């Protein structure tokens with residue numbers, strides 16, 4: 001089979017790496033891909049939000065399956081356009097993708113479906129939002145309704161900060177139309193975990209829990225990033241709690257969307273906050289998280305292509321999805337300055353040495369091939385991922401592999417998985 005993977009991050013390199021292991025996969029195209037995907041398949045220079053060009057590529061190259069990494073093409077209706085052309089696509093349709101594309105939609109679905117989530121109000125008017133903030137007082141969380149590349153959420157500790165956030169979003173339009181509407185919700189306290197399931201519209205198959213590290217610097221300080229590292233499983237969400245978590249946070253959403261005639265097919269990702277009162281859903285993503293995808297796919301035992309077609313065909317109940325009992329830990333190496341501005345074009349060395357280690361895979365993100373070298377081309381450059389018999393072993397091996405990779409002006413967090421280790425103790 002010929003596969004097209006849409007996206008260019010570490011997640012897409014991991015998808016490419018995993019699908020290439022499937023006996024039925026003959027060739028893989030990536031649009032636009034990165035230095036890592038270029039070593040497995042063929043990169044095609046089409047942006048991930050150029051829906052007509054992606055559909056044309058899939059038709060021209062007679063693609064058997066399109067796998068969508070990021071949320072934007074799904075929200076823009078790539079699945080709908082491909083399905084119209086009879087091309088199978090792994091990822092939800094535009095309606096279901098709104099679970100991520102619109103926070104107001106998502107919160108309303110959660111409320112209607114009876115999923116535990118922070119109390120919230122939706123505002124279309126700046127004055128009404130400000131009046132609500134003054135009435136309630138801080139702390140409050142202010143969220144731009146639409147996609148804002150992970151920057152549209154402000155956890156405001158003062159009334160002034162919350163009003164400023166609303167002004168930035170609704171008046172100054174720093175996120176464009178994504179901030180025309182805002183969600184204001186109660187602040188929850190606790191530890192976060194990610195819980196992802198493959199879904200076929202009705203049935204779901206659970207993946208092990210995982211945990212991301214969003215803050216740029218150690219001790220969860222500094223600005224928020226796309227994610228600086230992840231590990232799986234996350235001790236905060238142990239295996240014996242998966243089934244009840246799915247019953248609480250996944251099943252009601254599938255039932256709700258199916259009843260609307262818009263079944264959810266793809267990966268449904270629940271971002272959870274573990275509070276004193278149990279789990280509460282902070283958000284849904286409609287695709288694999290990056291970097292959670294990398295440790296999750298390192299652990300996945302079942303053939304990924306088989307799972308993806310089972311999701312599309314509504315036959316997930318006919319297969320078993322299993323993951324190794326080992327732990328996986330991924331450490332992101334970023335370019336100095338990220339998530340702000342950062343230099344590009346630095347040569348990366350040591351990739352082969354790190355990859356040669358047993359149970360280690362270096363997933364590339366912001367990289368590209370430059371003649372015979374791999375050079376940096378983005379903020380998050382690599383996700384060095386390792387398997388180990390327990391979290392301590394996986395973490396140790398991941399950092400040993402990190403030590404073998406070099407490029408100028410790099411940085412990484414030294415405390416990935418520390419929270420998990422602390423909880424295990």
Ligand code: ATP
Pocket residue numbers: 118141149150151152153155185186187188189192214225226271282283
């Ligand atoms: P991303 O795209 O990076 O996953 P996002 O922009 O879709 O994030 P959310 O995941 O909803 O936004 O929120 C980002 C972060 O803000 C969460 O991971 C969490 O740390 C914090 N957060 C969101 N909602 C709340 C809340 N109600 N209480 C406390 N913290 C919250």
